[in-house]
Amino acid sequence: MAAPAQFTEYIDKNADKFIDRLAKAVAIPSVSGDASYRKHVFEMADFLKSELEALGVKVKLVPLGKQVLDGQEIDLPPAILGEIGNDKSKKTVGLYAHYDVQPPSSHSKLIDKPQALLSDGWDTDPFVLKVDEKTGRLIGRGSSDDKGPLLGWINVLEAHVKQGIELPVNLKFCLEGKFHRMEESGSEGLDDLINSEVGPGKFFDGVDCVCISDNYWLNTRTPCLTYGLRGICYYKINVSGPAKDLHSGVFGRMVHEPMTDLIHIMSKLVTPQGDILVPGINELVAPLTEEERKRYESLDYSIDDVHSSAGAEIAVSSSISEVLMNRMRYPSLSLHGIEGAFYAAGAKTVIPARVAGKFSIRLVPDMLPVDVDRLVTEYIKSIFNQLNSKNKLEVESLHGGKPWVADPNHWNYVAAAKATETVYGRKPDLTREGGSIPVTLTFAEALGVNVLLLPMGRGDDGAHSTNEKLDRSNYIEGTKLLGTYLWEVSKVTEK
Numbered sequence: 001m002a003a004p005a006q007f008t009e010y011i012d013k014n015a016d017k018f019i020d021r022l023a024k025a026v027a028i029p030s031v032s033g034d035a036s037y038r039k040h041v042f043e044m045a046d047f048l049k050s051e052l053e054a055l056g057v058k059v060k061l062v063p064l065g066k067q068v069l070d071g072q073e074i075d076l077p078p079a080i081l082g083e084i085g086n087d088k089s090k091k092t093v094g095l096y097a098h099y100d101v102q103p104p105s106s107h108s109k110l111i112d113k114p115q116a117l118l119s120d121g122w123d124t125d126p127f128v129l130k131v132d133e134k135t136g137r138l139i140g141r142g143s144s145d146d147k148g149p150l151l152g153w154i155n156v157l158e159a160h161v162k163q164g165i166e167l168p169v170n171l172k173f174c175l176e177g178k179f180h181r182m183e184e185s186g187s188e189g190l191d192d193l194i195n196s197e198v199g200p201g202k203f204f205d206g207v208d209c210v211c212i213s214d215n216y217w218l219n220t221r222t223p224c225l226t227y228g229l230r231g232i233c234y235y236k237i238n239v240s241g242p243a244k245d246l247h248s249g250v251f252g253r254m255v256h257e258p259m260t261d262l263i264h265i266m267s268k269l270v271t272p273q274g275d276i277l278v279p280g281i282n283e284l285v286a287p288l289t290e291e292e293r294k295r296y297e298s299l300d301y302s303i304d305d306v307h308s309s310a311g312a313e314i315a316v317s318s319s320i321s322e323v324l325m326n327r328m329r330y331p332s333l334s335l336h337g338i339e340g341a342f343y344a345a346g347a348k349t350v351i352p353a354r355v356a357g358k359f360s361i362r363l364v365p366d367m368l369p370v371d372v373d374r375l376v377t378e379y380i381k382s383i384f385n386q387l388n389s390k391n392k393l394e395v396e397s398l399h400g401g402k403p404w405v406a407d408p409n410h411w412n413y414v415a416a417a418k419a420t421e422t423v424y425g426r427k428p429d430l431t432r433e434g435g436s437i438p439v440t441l442t443f444a445e446a447l448g449v450n451v452l453l454l455p456m457g458r459g460d461d462g463a464h465s466t467n468e469k470l471d472r473s474n475y476i477e478g479t480k481l482l483g484t485y486l487w488e489v490s491k492v493t494e495k
C-alpha cells in the first residue's frame with residue numbers, strides 16, 4: 001500500500017498554494033529570542049491552530065509558564081498539541097516541529113528597520129518570502145528551519161482531507177514555540193510537558209514512533225535520514241591572580257600571570273589535528289562496528305564539499321570517511337574564547353587580573369556528561385598543579401547534554417528509506433549530525449520509542465544565517481516524502 005497516486009498528484013497541482021502558505025508563515029516574525037517579538041510567536045501559534053483545526057485536527061495550546069528575557073518576565077510561547085485519528089488498528093506517529101525562528105541576523109538583536117536588516121547581509125526582507133523563479137529558491141527566515149517542514153505536514157493533511165482519502169495512521173503533533181536560543185541546552189518547559197504527558201490516558205499514549213523534520217541533508221544532492229546527534233559539555237576555566245589589572249612594565253616577570261597559566265592549560269586540551277588530550281575521554285567512545293564503517297564510506301560527501309562549506313581548504317585529513325566520522329561518531333573539542341583578554345587593536349601592555357577560557361566537547365555514545373565533567377576537571381587541575389603557579393584556578397561546567405543515537409534498522413527508518421526511494425528514486429544516506437537537538441533525546445527517553453530525523457532541506461539552506469532558503473523542489477518533494485513515509489509506516493506489521 002504505497003501512497004495513492006491521488007495524494008502525490010494533489011501535491012503537484014497545489015504547489016503554488018503550498019508556497020503561499022509558507023509565505024504567510026514566514027510573514028509572521030516569530031523570533032523567540034527577542035522579547036519585543038514575543039507577540040508574533042503567539043500569533044504564529046494561532047495561525048497554526050487555525051490551519052490544523054480547518055483540517056480536522058483537535059488542537060490545544062498549552063501554556064508553559066514564564067521566562068525572563070531581555071530583563072522582562074514574559075509568557076513562554078505555548079506548546080501546540082494536536083491529534084487526528086484514533087483508530088487502534090493503525091499506527092500512531094508523533095510529530096515534532098518548532099514554529100519559532102532565529103533572529104534575521106545571529107549577530108545582532110532584531111532591528112525594526114528593514115534597511116538595517118538588509119545591511120546585515122540579507123538581500124531581501126527576511127519576513128517576506130522571496131520566490132526566486134530562476135534558482136527555484138524560497139528565501140526567508142524560517143523557510144527551512146522549521147516552517148517549511150512544519151507546513152509540509154499540514155500540506156500532507158490537506159491532500160488527504162480535501163480529497164476524502166483516509167489517513168493511513170493516527171497523528172499526534174507536538175509543536176514548540178521556543179526552540180532557538182535553547183538549542184544546545186534543552187527546551188524550557190517543553191521537556192516537563194512531554195514527561196507529564198506520558199502514560200495511560202495521556203496525550204502521548206499509544207505513540208508508536210516519532211518523526212522530526214528539523215535538520216538538513218549532508219549536501220545539496222542526496223536525501224538522508226539522520227539517526228544520531230552529538231551531545232555537548234561546555235566549560236569555563238577561570239584563572240585569577242592580582243587584585244587588579246597590572247602593567248607589564250612594572251610587574252612583568254615579578255608575578256604569576258593568569259593569562260600565561262590559562263594559555264598553557266588550553267594548549268594541553270586538543271592537538272591541532274583535533275585529537276583530544278584529556279585522558280580517559282577516548283575510552284568512553286563506543287567502538288566502531290564494521291556495518292557502521294561501511295555506512296560512512298558510502299556517504300555522498302567529498303573533501304571538496306568540506307572545503308566549500310568551510311570556505312577554505314582546511315580539512316584535517318584527505319580521507320572523507322575519517323573526516324565525517326570525526327564530525328558524526330567521535331567527540332570533538334573546540335576552544336571558543338577567552339573572557340577578560342585584551343583583544344582590541346593597538347599594543348596595550350596590560351596583565352589581565354582574571355581571565356576565563358571557554359571550550360566545549362561534543363559528546364557521542366557512550367559518553368555521559370557526568371563522566372566527562374570528572375575527567376576534564378581532574379585533568380585541568382593536574383596540569384595547573386604542575387605549573388607551580390600561585391594564581392587561583394576554578395573549572396566551571398556551564399551546561400551538559402547527552403548524545404543520542406537510534407537504530408537505523410528499525411522499521412521507522414526502513415519506512416522512511418522506502419518513502420525516499422519512491423519520491424527521490426534513490427536510497428537515502430544514513431547520517432549523524434555533529435550538533436544537538438535535545439528534544440530528540442527527550443522524546444526517545446520519555447516515550448521509549450524509535451525517533452527518526454527526516455530532513456526536508458539541503459545542507460546549504462543557511463538555517464541560522466542570512467538569506468535562509470528552502471528549495472522549491474525540497475518543499476514540494478519533501479511534502480510528498482512526509483506523506484509517503486506515513487503510508488510506509490502504515491504497512492509495518494511489527495510493533
Ligand SMILES: [Zn+2]
Binds near residue numbers: 145
Ligand atoms: Zn530548527
